[in-house]
Amino acid sequence: MIRYPFITAAEDAADAAGAVIRPLFRSPLLVEAKGDASPVTRADREAEEAIRALIADRFPDHGVIGEEHGADRPDAEWVWVVDPIDGTRAFVTGRPLFGSLIGLLHRGEPVLGIIDQPVTGERxxxxxxxxxxxxxxAGTAACRPCATVAEAExxxxxxxxxxxxxxxxxERLRAAARRVTWGGDCYAYGLVALGLVDIVAESTMKIWDWAALVPVIExxxxxxxxxxxxxxxxxxxxRILxxxxxAMLDEAVRLLTDR
Known part of the structure; x- marks a missing residue:
């Protein structure tokens, strides 16, 4: 059972990250290049620092894995997994299709997750x-019925x-689906949880890209x-699905794996 202090801390961490991110949204930013050529900004680094400081203060025995500042005690029983701005390209181009991801693993299993959009106030x-x-x-967290890929967004x-x-x-999955839309990063997974999108399939995802999404969607x-x-x-x-x-999972798996 997840204790309330964990949930409160996760929400407080999202608030702390948002306080860093909002003043920098649609402002002139010095954009650097990371090793994988994706943009990283002052907002990414400082938002993760704010999250990590809060976690260290409240749970000094917990581990943390973050996109910007690496891993600290990743073998701990409880490990927080942080992506301060998932969708940095959207952020630096002024599109609100990004979010802060804060997840918590218990012995490797995702048990708590937050998708926070600090500009629109959605969480x-x-x-x-x-x-x-x-x-x-607007909206309620409830996935919608969609039993076949042919019906799916x-x-x-x-x-x-x-x-x-x-x-x-x-490409097999894309050809079978009703329609495909591009972009959104973590925001698209939030739309699955709102019953507005039916499938997301992606690859080359790191643990900080998906850990927070599992409890939200499930x-x-x-x-x-x-x-x-x-x-x-x-x-x-x-590779994340x-x-x-x-009811659509088996069909989607067959298409993705050609089984």
Missing amino acids: WVGVKGRKTRFRGP LSCTSPDMFTPEDRPGF GAGGRVTGWKGETLTPEADG AVGDP
């Missing part, structure tokens, strides 16, 4: 064993994210797995 809070809570101007951040080995599987009635339908672990290969209706 998804997922806790294992509980219904996902959504705060926003498919989303993906970018077609360029797939390796040559993964591209054929995604608390809204969906599933998040690997492309083979397997449970995600810290050793996952980066989210479906709003679990």
